[in-house]
Amino acid sequence: MFYKFRDKILNVDKALRKCYYVSRFFRKTKNFVFTGRKDNMIQWSDSLSVGIESIDEQHKELISIIQRIGDIVKTQSFDLTSISEIVAELDDYVRVHFSHEEELMQESDYPEKETHIKQHDALRDKLDTINVFDVDDYRKFINETLMFLIDWLSGHILKVDKRLGAYLQENGYN
Ligand SMILES: [Fe+2]
Numbered sequence: 001m002f003y004k005f006r007d008k009i010l011n012v013d014k015a016l017r018k019c020y021y022v023s024r025f026f027r028k029t030k031n032f033v034f035t036g037r038k039d040n041m042i043q044w045s046d047s048l049s050v051g052i053e054s055i056d057e058q059h060k061e062l063i064s065i066i067q068r069i070g071d072i073v074k075t076q077s078f079d080l081t082s083i084s085e086i087v088a089e090l091d092d093y094v095r096v097h098f099s100h101e102e103e104l105m106q107e108s109d110y111p112e113k114e115t116h117i118k119q120h121d122a123l124r125d126k127l128d129t130i131n132v133f134d135v136d137d138y139r140k141f142i143n144e145t146l147m148f149l150i151d152w153l154s155g156h157i158l159k160v161d162k163r164l165g166a167y168l169q170e171n172g173y174n
């Protein structure tokens with residue numbers, strides 16, 4: 001009797017452990033697919049779409065620039081020319097893209113405009129502080145910049161741009 005009871009408890013314990021590991025696996029997998037991140041790189045996936053074509057196209061272009069920074073990391077070509085060119089391209093494109101979103105916010109009278117623009121300002125300020133001619137360790141710099149951009153962009157698109165996209169859609173934009 002005691003052994004039967006003990007076995008039942010052990011089985012319940014086993015089942016609970018299984019549930020825990022399965023749910024942990026799915027939580028991790030969901031996060032992985034949802035953020036569009038893979039192997040420390042960001043990839044376009046429909047889960048990143050904000051539902052507004054012009055914004056999605058620009059996000060794809062930003063992701064492609066980040067992927068090219070990733071290529072520099074992979075090929076280990078940490079020379080000043082390739083790094084300064086790609087950082088300048090990123091800097092320009094981020095500004096073009098933010099202006100586009102901000103024009104849409106203005107035009108549509110977006111109620112969360114101020115907090116959204118504050119986030120854009122934070123990245124613009126960060127980019128303003130980057131001076132590739134002042135960098136001692138290109139490898140470290142490019143790795144840190146890459147990781148920062150992947151985190152920033154995936155977080156911003158999923159949390160902030162998606163809210164803007166939903167509002168624009170509700171107001172007849174597509
Ligand atoms: Fe944005």
Ligand SMILES: [Fe+2]
Pocket residue numbers: 055059097101157161
């Ligand atoms: Fe954006």
